Amino acid sequence: MEFSIIPDKEALSKCAWCQSHIDDHMEVFDFGAKLKSNVDLSEYESHCIQIGLVSEEKPIYMMVTAQGSEAKSEGKDGMFLVCSKKCGKKLKKALAEEISLAKMFNPAWPD
Numbered sequence: 001m002e003f004s005i006i007p008d009k010e011a012l013s014k015c016a017w018c019q020s021h022i023d024d025h026m027e028v029f030d031f032g033a034k035l036k037s038n039v040d041l042s043e044y045e046s047h048c049i050q051i052g053l054v055s056e057e058k059p060i061y062m063m064v065t066a067q068g069s070e071a072k073s074e075g076k077d078g079m080f081l082v083c084s085k086k087c088g089k090k091l092k093k094a095l096a097e098e099i100s101l102a103k104m105f106n107p108a109w110p111d
């Protein structure tokens with residue numbers, strides 16, 4: 001699988017779902033996702049990548065967690081940063097329902 005790496009600064013300043021601006025003064029939410037065992041993103045570890053969607057004309061941003069990190073040890077292979085619970089819900093729905101994403105992620109994610 002091929003993904004574009006996006007600069008951390010850009011990924012960390014935008015909601016993974018609605019792309020609205022996020023800054024330190026806002027309450028942000030994050031959640032982790034588990035990849036299927038046949039999906040290998042090790043070459044993107046500790047980078048942020050852009051994943052294209054089929055149903056929406058926009059990509060989502062995901063941080064690929066690094067080996068040895070706390071998130072990784074909790075079973076989170078990827079992390080999403082969202083601006084609201086609503087965006088988190090929509091993103092989780094897309095992860096489960098988008099054909100391209102459902103192939104990548106395990107439907108049950110750790111909270």
Ligand SMILES: [Zn+2]
Nearest residue numbers: 015018083087
């Ligand atoms: Zn949002």
